[in-house]
Structures are given as structure tokens and as C-alpha cells.
Amino acid sequence: MKLTLDVWRQDNPAGPGRLETYEVLDATAEMSVVELLDRLNEQLVESGADPIAFESDCREGICGACGVTVDERPHGAQPNTPSCHQRLARYSDGDRIRIEPLRSAAYPVIRDLVVDRSALDRVITAGGHVAIAAGTAPDADAAALDFAAAEMALDFAACIGCGACVAACPNGAAHLFVGSKLAHLAALPTTKAERGRRARAMITEMELDFGPCSSYGECADVCPAGIPLTAIAAVNKERLRAVLHRGND
């Protein structure tokens, strides 16, 4: 099928951006959004033009590198699906698609569709980890973690760090991302001793770059990992708990 693409082009972080229009004549229903960009890039290169910079790596929906805005929606039209798994089956011959970077004040554009998502990692660096050094871990079967607790931890641990939740949020909040990490680690028996310290560090860092949560819920609609909206509540729960427990962990 023939698709017309309006793609955001921007040479550098300081430069002005613009939408440029391209046509792909041999798009197919099985192609993903990123494969559509591959195909376009191959055409651009063969015609002597500059290809479009965009990020993707595993293309299995797990590394979190991909993420573009398709017709104003992070990752694309299909809910809870990363760009690398957004198939073109929903489009018809002659359709027009607009592709832009993930949009957020916290994500400066680097070039074309590539953005800087390091603000997410600054939150993890601040406290999204466990203070256990190699060789000092207890027997994994010794600390009790029952089936339900492990499943709950896994539901939140599924986050792939793509950052689409922030781009989808009218406030640019990172509560789904931060809440999923807090809820995941809070459920594990080996990490309880630092629970309050972790919450304080991560939430303080989060508030430097990201907006407040107004419970709009767009974040959960686009999340490729299906992180439940209850992750947002974990931010406030862990914050409150940290205040009440101040000094205890």
C-alpha cells in the first residue's frame, strides 16, 4: 500500500524542527512502524538524501529503545504496544501518518526522532536499586516471597523504560515509571530495609525533571508493558510511608 508520511526532522538539539513529507509505495500490513521508517530510510539513502534518525534495537518489545509519536499518540494507535510492534494493518492504501519524537519537556530532541530520556535514569541512579553487594546475598529460598507477592512484583517490574508514559501525560509526569519501580522493589523481602530511603531519593529526583500527576490515566493506555494505573498510587503511598517512617528505613 501507499502511505504518505509527515516526519519530524531536526538537525540538532538547538535547531528548529520541521515536518517533511515522504511517500512509501510498498508498505505492507505486517510491517511495524519502525520497519516503515527502515523502508523509508532505504529509499532516502538510495536517492542521495539523509535518512531519518530514530531509535530502536531489540524490536521484540522489550528493550524500550523505540518510541515515536504516531498521529499525536506515543508509540501509535494500538494501546499498550511499542512502536516496534505497531503493525500497519490498521492503515489503508493512501493513508497519511504523522511521525514525531516522543514529546515531553523532560526529553530534549537530539536529532529527528531521537530524544534524550536520561532523566528517567537519573531517577533510578538516585535510588532505584538494592544495597546488596555481590557475594553477600542470602539464600533466595530463605526469605519468604509467596506466589501472589512475586506475581504482583512482576506486574510492576515489567516496565521496559521506554518513557512513553511521560510523553503521553499532559503534565509530563513520570509517576507510572517511578511508581512501578517503587512497587516492584517494595514487594521484595531483601530490599525492605531501604524502602523509605529509596522512596525519598527517587521521588525527590523525579520532581526535578517531571511534572505532577493529575491521574489522567493516558500513561497506562500507552504503556507497552501494561503497567497498571495502581503504580501511580504507589508513588504517594511510598512517599507517605517514608514520611511516617522517617529515619527508620
Added chain:
Amino acid sequence: MTTTASSAPETYDTPASRVPGVTTGDVLDGRVPDGSPATAWARRKLAYKLVNPANRRKFKIIVVGTGLAGSGAAAALGELGYDVHSFTYHDAPRRAHSVAAQGGINAARARKVDNDSIERFVTDTVKGGDFRGREVDAFRLGEESVRVIDHLNAIGAPFAREYGGALATRSFGGVQVSRTYYTRGQTGQQLQVASAQALLRQVDAGTVTLRTRHEMLDLIIDDGRARGVIMRNLLTGEITSHTADAVVLATGGYGNVFYFSTLAKNSNASAAWRATQRGALFASPSFIQFHPTALPVSSRWQSKTILMSESLRNDGRIWVPLAPGDERAPNDIPEGERDYYLERRYPTFGNLTPRDVASRNASEQITAGRGVGPLKNSVYLDFRDAIARLGAAKIAERYGNLFEMYTHATGEDPYKVPMRIAPGAHFTMGGLWSDYNQMTSIPGLFVGGEAGWGYHGANRLGANSLLSACVDGWFTLPYSIPNYLAPLLGQPRLADDGPAAREALARARSRVDSLLAVDGQHGPTYFHRLLGDILYAGCGVHRTAETLTTAITAIRELRERFWTELRVAGTGDHLNQELERAGRVADYLELAELMCVDALDREESCGAHFRGEHQVDGEAARDDELWAFVSAWEAPGDGTFVRHHEPLSFDAVPLQKRNYR
């Protein structure tokens, strides 16, 4: 377990190569401890020299790559007090391709009463690798596997649990016990995220300096030792030198050389290949695992093959129609007209035969015209019986996200119609040769994870890759690197602008300039795709002298075309993904030739390396008289190759024919 005498001949001459341009070289010293392999690691650890905690910060260690091996090594060495510098080409360490491994991680914890043990783990690993790996390495792997699970669990990987709270396990291909720990179908993701967080914890603590979006272009060698790396900042194009007392390459495998592979698009061989060009030996390049449960290629413009976890083979049954060219929908084919060929040929292991056996049998069915799907290039993986037995809910609990992924990719619902799977290029058992201390043939250059050649022999056992990367990173390199550093105390480190660093810097810059200067008409992807076609046809699941010879000629021609017809759009002073790809494809065009040379040279079939000329009853025919050694190649880049070798001996697991029937 028997302890018969070493089954490798005491002295033997390696066969002369029949491949033009190949000469034979030296016997390599794997620095394996004498005596029982079962206690070798304990004895070696005791012999290792130590660095006093106060002196550790004086040593600078560079770790390239932040996958399971790289992030583990950097975090552990940082925690110990070394001055660690970690590099990744990703924007965040969590994105390393280890994140995509789904199935699980083996550990010889032997908690259940299914009669597992470290010895059985070693037997499965050595036998699974078709006796082309180092037995003593498998012992170390099994021994540390217990600690690795405890550690990764403690730092945040929420392993699946039984209702009572104990860790849950499942079984994997090639194994008759249940020793695979998992987190749904996201084991790699959870281990990777936990390890990346552990790395960031050290960044927070100031013990590790992390540089993201940096790609290694070259290795700095001075006085015969690895002294640092040359890095390109992918955002600015700036090329800089970084010196250190030791360098660890944990840069992953090179399966992407096939273009269609299960690997992430950016996984590449460049760092390891650059080390080879600086003199590090490259072991077993042709040992490439074709994963039996990849999704089939459906179009020319597809970017890769997606991998379905091998754990699916626990409950899925593999079959093809008995009649070639059967056009009926799978559910319309009656039971009597289906061939469950793995269950038929291998009744003991059935659908859980090792990957090489499963891939080869699928490939044979497809070649014989019984392939299914629009392009007739796949076989069925059918859950009908498991759903009838266990219910769809139980299957969803076990494999739900994999089924979803399959539906996304194909538009088909595997709860209703069988999945279609096909062999796809996957894990590379070859890589930089290293001794028992994980040190390459260049002193000071260490290797971890898939970038190295360790453990897997000619075929990797399922769920052993996450284990080997984790063990290398967390529990082997942190012991062996200090042993190398201890005698260097007080010796000055090479300056970042020392002569050897400047020379490497100039070399790296001139290579980037030469890629930008070709001024042809095709992008790097064009050549990469053609290279993939050549390799699947010539050095794929089934190889012969004829296909390999043809491939070598074709690769040389393609390489010439590359250097006259390449076009790299843009310049070198900004984010330029075409330039990144061009450098990687240039390296693949060289490595691919060595792969074919190695496959052509090795006149036997073993594991994933199946030479059509060497088979008995359709099964791989190993030649232990002549080929019970690891080929470690010196590839100076002038069209000649020197095959050095490390003889392999098997004391705990005597050489035996692999039989999964």
C-alpha cells in the same frame, strides 16, 4: 561419575588445513588448573593474588558493554573499590540485548529430588556443547550458579515462585531435570534491569564512571598489553582515547552477521573484531546456534527474526504435514496425517531435543517440501493438546506474553491455530578466545559473556547464556582481574595521550574517514542484507565444502563492492546511524569470511556446525581423533589465517556420542 583418564590423545598433530590461505600455528595454554576439574575453581581462587583494598582505587578498569556480563563486572569491581569506567552505545545500560532473553537461567541448585547435581549440570553442558567446550569451565559455571541466583534475586529480580514461596523451576531443551529459574517469559529483562540498577547504584556511589552513547572503535595496545580503548561519542562524533590497567570486553555476540537474526539490530562484532585485528585470537567463529523457535521470515523488508522462548517446547508439540506441499489449514489436517518428527525420531527427549538437533530436523523437513506457511519456510508448534490437558488459563499463565507477542507479529492467535516457527541465527558460541582466567591472548584484555567463546562448545544449552553472562560478570572476572592487576602495582599507567593511544586514535579516525569517503550509492543495510543471504546459504544450518567455498568467494566480491559502492549519508560530527552501521557491516564482511574459513577447515560435524559430508544416519558425526580441539584464529587481515589450537580433554564427562533418542 566416571573419572576415566583424559580422553584426548596425549599428543596429536592437528590436521593440516585444506583451506587456501590457512596455516596451522601454536598449541595454546588454557591455564587450566591441574588435577580434578571438580575442585579446580576452588584451587584456582586460592592461588589468585589479591589487591589490598587501599590499593584498589589506584587501578583503572574499563568495561565495555552493560549487558549481564558487563554491568555485573563493572558493578562488582566498583563495589570492590576499583576505579571502573563503563561504556555502552545505548542511551541507558538497561537496554543491552541481554534484556531480550526470555526463557530462564539454569542453576545447579539441586533443591528438588529430581536427582540434579553440579555433576549433572556439567554433563548436560559439556554433552550439549558436543565436547567442543572446556569441561573445567562448565564446573566453574555450575558451582557459581547457586550464588548467582541468590544474588540476582536479592538485587531485585522477582523470580517465579511456588505457592509456598520457594523458587519455581522448569526444564529446558537437552535436559531431563528441572533447573531453570525464570520470571515469566521475561527472565533476561528482569536480570538485566536488576544488574543495570546495580551498576547505577555504583554510579550513584561514585565508584563507576558511566558513559552512555559511546561506541568502541579500537583497542590500545602497548608493550603487548591491552591499555585502553578508543571510543566514538555517538552524539558528537568526537573520537577519544581512554587508557586503563585492564580492559573487559562484554560486548555480546555477532549473530547479526546473518542480517536476519534474533539479535537486537545494533548488536555487533566490532569491538571483538577490532581486538582480533590487534592480535587477540578468535575461537570457533563458525559455531553459531540457529534457534529452532524463531518466527519465520515473511517479507524481504522484515528487519529481523523474532525469537519465541524455547520454554514453549515444554508444552508445544512440533509437527509438519506428512505429505509434502499439503495446503490445508493446520486444524484441518487429521492426526494420522501429521508427522511429530521430533517425538518420532527422538522418543526420549522428544520436543525438548537440544537446539541444534531441533533446528537441523526442522530445516530438513522444510527442505524436503513439508514446510508450512505462505513461504513454506516453517514448521508448526502446536499447543492444542496442552490446552486440552491444562486449560487455556494455565497456558496463559505460563506463556501469555509470548502468545501475545506472536499475535502482534503474525496476526494469528496461537490459542486457536498452531504457531509457526523456523530456525533463525541466534547465539554465537564463538568469540574471543580466553584462558581459564577469562583473559584473551592479549594480556590485560578480558572477555565476558557472549563476546567470549566459553562454556558452550559447539551448541549452547538452553538457559545457559544468561547464566554464563551473569557468572562471568559477577563471580569470575572480579576474582581473575585482581590477579592480573596485583603485580602491576606501582607501574605507571599509559597516559590518555601516550604514543600508543595516539596511534590507535589516528587509526580509528582514518577508518571513519575512509567510510565517509567511499561516495557510492548504496547504504550499509543494502550490503548487510546481501551478506546475510550469502551466509544463510553457505554457512547456515547445513554446510558443505561447496557451499562454504562459494560463500567465501561471494563475501570477497561483496567486500570489494562495499568499499566502492557504499554511501554513508551525513557527516561524522553528529548522531549518524548510517556511519555506525557502515562500520559494523565493514567488520561483518571480514568476520564472515573467517566464519566460513573455520567451517570449511573443520572437517567434522559437531553441534551447530553440521557439515553435510560428515554424518552417520543423518546425525552429526564428530571426529574426536582429529578435531578434539578449539580452533583459535589469528586473522591478520591480509587474506591469510593461522589456526592455533587448544586441545580439549574430558575427565568427568568422557567423550561419548550425543544420543537424544
